[in-house]
Amino acid sequence: MRRALTLVLPGLLLLAACDGGGGSSGNGSSTAFDPATCQGGTLTVLNQGGITHLDPARLYTSGGGNIPSLLFRTLTTRNRQAGEAGAKPAPDLATDLGTASDGAKTWTYRLRDDVFFEDGTPITSADVKYGIERSFAPELPGGAPYLRDWLQDAASYQGPYKQPEGIKAIETPDDKTIIFKLSKPEGDFPFLATATQFAPVPKAKDKGVGYEAHPVSSGPYQVESYEPKKSLILVRNTHWTTKSDPLRYACPDRIEVTAGLDGAVINQRLTSGAGQDANAVTTDAVVGPEQLAQLGNGGPLDKQVARGEFPATYYLAFNTKKAPFDNQKVREALSYAINRTSVVNALGGSTVAGSSTTFLPPQKALGYQPYDPFPAGDTGDPAKAKAVLAEAGVTNLTIELAHANDDNDGYGPKVAAAVQEAFKQAGVTVKLTAIDSATYRDVTGKPATEPAASLQYWGADWPSGGPFLIPIFDGRQIITAGGNFNLAQYNDPEFNAEIDAINALTDQSTAQARWGALDTKIGKLALVIPLAHEKDVFLFGKNVKNAVPDGWRGTYDLSRVSVK
Amino acid sequence: MRRALRDRGFLFGAVAALLMVLVAATAPLLAAAAGQDYTTYHDNLLDSARGGVPLGRFGGISGDHWLGVEPGTGRDLFARVVYGAQVSLGVAIGATILEVLIGLLVGTAAGLGGRWADTILTRLVDLVLALPILVLAISLLAIVPPDWPRPLLLATVIAVLGWGGTARITRGETLTLRTRDYVAAARLSGAGWFRVARREILPGLTAPVLTYAALLLPTNMVVEAGLSFLGVGVRPPTPSWGQMLSSATTWFRADPMYVFIPGGLLFLTLLSFVLVANGLRRALDPRQSEVLR
DSSP states (O other), X not given: OHHHHHHHHHHHHHHHHHHHTTOOOOTTOOTTOOXXXXXXXXXXXXXXXXXXXXXXXXXXXXXXXXXXXXXXXXXXXXXXXXXXXGSSEEESSXXXXXXXXXXXXXXXXXBOSSOBOTXXXXXXXXXXXHHHHHTTOTTSOOSOSHHHHHBTTOTTOOOTTTOTTOOTTEEEEETTEEEEEBSSOOTTHHHHTTSGGGSOOOGGGOOGGGGGGSOOOOSSEEEEEEETTTEEEEEEOTTOOGGGOSSOOOOOSEEEEEOSOOHHHHHHHHHHOOGGGGGEEOSSOOOOHHHHTTSSSSOGGGGGEEEEOOOXXXXXXXXXXXXXXXXXXXXXXXXXXXXXXXXXXXTTOTTTEEEOSSSSOSOGGGTOOOOOSSOOOTTOXXXXXXXXXXXXXXXXXXXXXXXXXXXXTSOSHXXXXXXXXXXXXXXXXXXXXXXXXXXXXHHHTSTTTOOSEEEEEEEOSSSSSHHHHHHHHOGGGOOTTSOOOOTTOOOOHHHHHHHHHHHTXXXXXXXXXXXXXXXXXXXXXXXXXXXXXXXXXXXXXXXXXXXXXXXXXXXXXXXXXXXX | OHHHHTOXXXXXXXXXXXXXXXXXXXXXXXXXXXXXXXXXXXXXXXXXXXXXXXXXXXTTOOSSSTTOBOTTTOOBHHHHHHHHHHHHHHHHHHHHHHHHHHHHHHHHHHHHXXXXXXXXXXXXXXXXXXXXXXXXXXXXXXXXXXXXXXXXXXXXXXXXXHOHHHHHHHHHHHHHHTTSHHHHHHHHTTOOHHHHIIIIIHHHHHHHHHHHHHHHHHHHHHHHHHHHHTTOSSOTTSOOXXXXXXXXXXXXXXXXXXXHHHHHHHHHHHHHHHHHHHHHHHHHOHHHHHHHO
């Protein structure tokens, strides 16, 4: 009895405290959430993937990432709004989204006056420039490749260690102004400026490869301890102020990240919420069937779930340089034969994936326009596929399909088996080739070793049509050395010219309409079979508040959740 | 044999084991009788919003799908289970036969050959017995090209790594048998070693080797299930019980039937074969039965 009493009392106190502070115990609903009074407590982050790198030059993030965004402020960042409104950038270190001149070939930013590093030194434009230059160093690989392509005469720059003179295309006329000179018009520059490569790095503190042991923070938290792939503990950066950063609420006093856990274990721990797990979240463990069975029936777990959509497409890529996929009729026939319902179920069901007939996922920000050049319904039309094959004079077709050897990324054996069965209905025999998932993208990304057909996944580097259509269909992006994503090896000068024309647009809504039209046009060629788009369902602990998924990343934002 | 038939455990085991072998042998017929095959997806029988668990009670058991359907794909579980029996039993039986053949050959050669042959072969057997079967089998199966016939390969790999025990037992028995008077008589009447081995030694080896083989069979089934569980067994879409158990690990709360069906069958089959082996041993080796009782 005594034990029960001690358990009950703190609970009552906690409730009283909540009521007094005007806070709401309704999880996930932001109606009564007040960022001014959310501070306190320790947030636990349980993750599958290890944090392999913590150097802003080496992180490849969309919109600045979730955990990285707690440490690094960038010129711009995602605006952290829910739903469709969230697919837009917002100023972060800069005072605005940048001023374009010279037909979007020159971008000028001015830094805020009230931004400081964790040691109290003010952040200058030279620090931002130095951070970008570091990301060009071959010693620090891994970041997004766009800047090398976009900046004037920077393609062969080898980083500040080998070439301390720096990149001429980035000018810093004074401590607060930074100017980027691009080789071609890029209306999406404010989106790119959300990448962690745009985080300031103080040159005096740079230790090269060893910098990531303790990167100098510009955000609300700083590193207390970091063990790669295992754990990361963040504490408050006292030189960061709420006033200088309206987007990050920075509610918890302390954030403890544990990595390398099993996805099923994470979701089980979030569900049961024992002890510290009640204050836990995850940034990468999507719910499994065990939790899905408990969702949607008004049970307690329904209050602990955030649903969003990260713009991403699962698709089947054809190598049009290899038979039989050089024949458009064959590709069309298979597009009729595909059973997207089976694929969605193989991906985990309609709660975590939706069938897609377009390469662009269904987000307005990307310019999505619904179309289906090969209408066959969700379950496919094997009869029509057979007819198209017969028309092309193709009989007894046997194809090889490459897939990864595990299902973690959505292009593994389960999806491959679903595709195999769907094509079998149309009389096409599919031989499956499993490739080790660690080297999968290396094998498919090198035209010399690229399989005739392979399962693929593409997510948006930022919510716009460009980062979706350019790497996949721009003929000038065929990279023979490796790291190629234009798997169809499609190169049409007219198509490439339209890409350049849209890139020059700074008006997003015009650009969106034209990206959508371009996607519709390319869809008719059946260079890929779009299979499904991603839906994200993430659980969070029962004490976690304001876990609202943002429209850019599809998951809740660690800089906004509270455990108080 | 009559002694064995009086043993209730043996009787139950034998009937169950025979039934299982019959099911495996007639898998295509049984699946056809159910009107199902093991590859067709039935997406309409799944609750897609809940991750693809089968609609209906007990994993979607119905008149069409006697054991329900597989979560995530909707493939008929009855068809997959009977075809899975084919793989599980086929590989285990094939591996056992191979093991017995290799073991008999090496064992009699060691027992009847000279001192040198015996020393070398015995060391070889020791080596094989010391091999970590699972680890080696995984690496062997991982490097072979994917289009080789998988069940045959599995049986061969299991046998090549597992014949040590049969060889050792055969050698020991051969050593005792060769000192018997009738063997000496055969030798004196001019019979060669090969003829002696065939006519005089082999019949005497039947009882111990048969008993040992009956115990090997369930062991081999477990090895096959283990390899399939670890993903180096038969290639999908060919089903096997170990593979089904492996994919069931993520479903065991959402759809418990998916775990119980292959798991329960594997348990029952193993139990029946172990009962058969024990019954055989008691029947063929009276001394052993007295010790046990």
